Amino acid sequence: MSLSPDRYTRTAIALHWLIAGLIVCAFALGMVMTDLAMSPQKLKFFAWHKWLGITVLGLSAIRAAWRLLHAAPTPVAMPAWQRQASTFTHLFLYALLFLVPLSGWTYSSASGYPVVYLGLVQLPDLVAKDKVLAESLMELHETLAWLLCALFVVHVAAALKHHLIDRDDTLRRMLPWRSSRGSTENAV
């Protein structure tokens, strides 16, 4: 068992921000495309939205595997309820990284539209075409996406609270550039 490092690994940091960026794009696209009137643009947006979702799904699988093999930094000191809330939020976020894309993929299959990743690779249908099932899956996908959005807000708020109010290293451990408050003090 290796000692807990003071920050996340470079790979974990890269995956974290990449996935976060892709999710923001996919979410925004999802909001816009569903309101569009029938047009070629709408079909393009749907295709891009699906490609983003599948990319998030794939990267999340790599990320979860990486997280299991590499210890996370030791949490900074905080009350027990905050520790528990943090653990719960992170587990929930991880679950949604998989559930949101999977529910979208299943919804696409049920609607009779296979997902063709990047327009190149046709992915297998997860369920057969079924209009009634498709409507339920659409609602499930939407609900899960909003849940992810809510947790995203909690996650960002907590990170900013640690950074700006508690002035601890919680956010710094996940920043792409190295600027730990502790290490700066050590240098001085």
Added chain:
Amino acid sequence: MKRLLATALAASLAFAAWAAARNVDPAKSTLVATFKQMNVPVDAPFRQFKGSIDYDAAHVADAKASIEVQTGSFDIGEADYNNEVRKPAWFDSARFPTASFVSTAIKPDGSGFEATGTLTIKGKAQTIKVPVKATSVAGGTAFDGTLKVSRAYFGIGDAEWNDVVDDDVTVRFHIVQTP
């Protein structure tokens, strides 16, 4: 005696098969177009079509077929899409409610035949050749085949949409005669 009965039975069956044109059974027949949008293959059936087929397995070359399809019955699965494809840029179903295929020549070929005929969509005609497989089913014959249709040739879809929807459309038919 047995042989005589068998001969009589065979003769009556042959006579039945030799009978004149029979209608297409809408409950058992399917007509599905597969098109690609953003490289995603989408299957969409035509829900309403009718036709008649005059087919005798013993005289295939004399066979005749005519099929008439309601373009407004094309069902992509969602009301928005369905309304779109009935518009003038696509099928223009208000002006051209039907598309049709009428055979002009039949050439026996293996377990089926090659049907030459006129395909008319949106008022534009094209002579096509379609390989058709004939299979005996309860009460008649089933005809299966696939044909490729160019949207551009018939003026189905406009430039804006051609960007996301492939020109080639594959039409798969499974036509069963009424008993």
